[in-house]
Amino acid sequence: MIALYFIGRARDNRGEEISLKSDLELQGEFLASRAEDGQVRFWMQGRDFNYNNDQGQAEFAEPEIKILTAQGIVSVKGKTGNYFRDTRQVRMRDQVEMRFNKYLAQTSELIYDIEGRKCSGGREIAVHGDGLEFKGKGYIFDFRTGQIEILSDIKGRFVKRAI
């Protein structure tokens, strides 16, 4: 299994690798990344990262993750974030925005499964882009296939627009 390493920017600590095996507090802005097969495919940044090793989770503010996918880079922002060591998931809450290609998805909670390369959530979601506007409840975005599923209560429309 590929370990998740944090390249502690902490602005001043660029390049230092820190594995999550002890409590960790990063004050101010931080930037973390994860490489797979020699290529960086996942970035996570935010503010005030506090990791509790006993609980196996971290809290941080203003989270933003970027994921390199076959569809390009997907960017996800929120107001509050958690990282869960054992499940290797990142959870974002409050005014969560996901941008990919020319699409924008807005929801209030999102969980990113780092190993599965999927975003999911049970809350309402609105997706806009390429002339479509759809809302629904519950979603799964599989970055491997480039498919978004909205699981219930679909309402929306296609709007022809001038390019």
Added chain:
Amino acid sequence: MRRIVSAVALGLALASAVFAQKQNAKTEIAFSGFTWKPGETVEIDADKMSLSLNERRATFEGKVVVRKAASQIHCDRLTVNYLQSGQVSQLLASGAVKLSEGKSLAAGDELEYLKDANKIWLRGNPELVDGGQTVQGEEMEFDLSRSLLVVTSPRIQFEKVKNE
């Protein structure tokens, strides 16, 4: 619509029949609501949706309702191919398909709409009902540009219209 059905009666002996209406502003073929006009929208409700970003393809399942101008489609499953502009280029509906506009109602197993052709095809035991008159056939083609309905192997039933 009655002109269409009247024409059907004349064409009963043919293996396939072509029914044309006079093209003017007042005589429109049923389901002309699917003729695309700038700024119009296609509204869709469903239980579930899957969006393939690379293909610009959306698939809807469960209690699917499509609203386009005065026309509506009800079906179990719908695939929509769309362009970057949001223009719907193709609709593929299946499972208990019902297409309605005003007093016109058509039903079948499958429906296809192609924007470039500006046509709707209804397949799988298609049936068109309007004003107590029923047309059935192997396939129905609604040519929205030419206000033309083509029914392959048509069968027609008439009901006497009650005087009001």
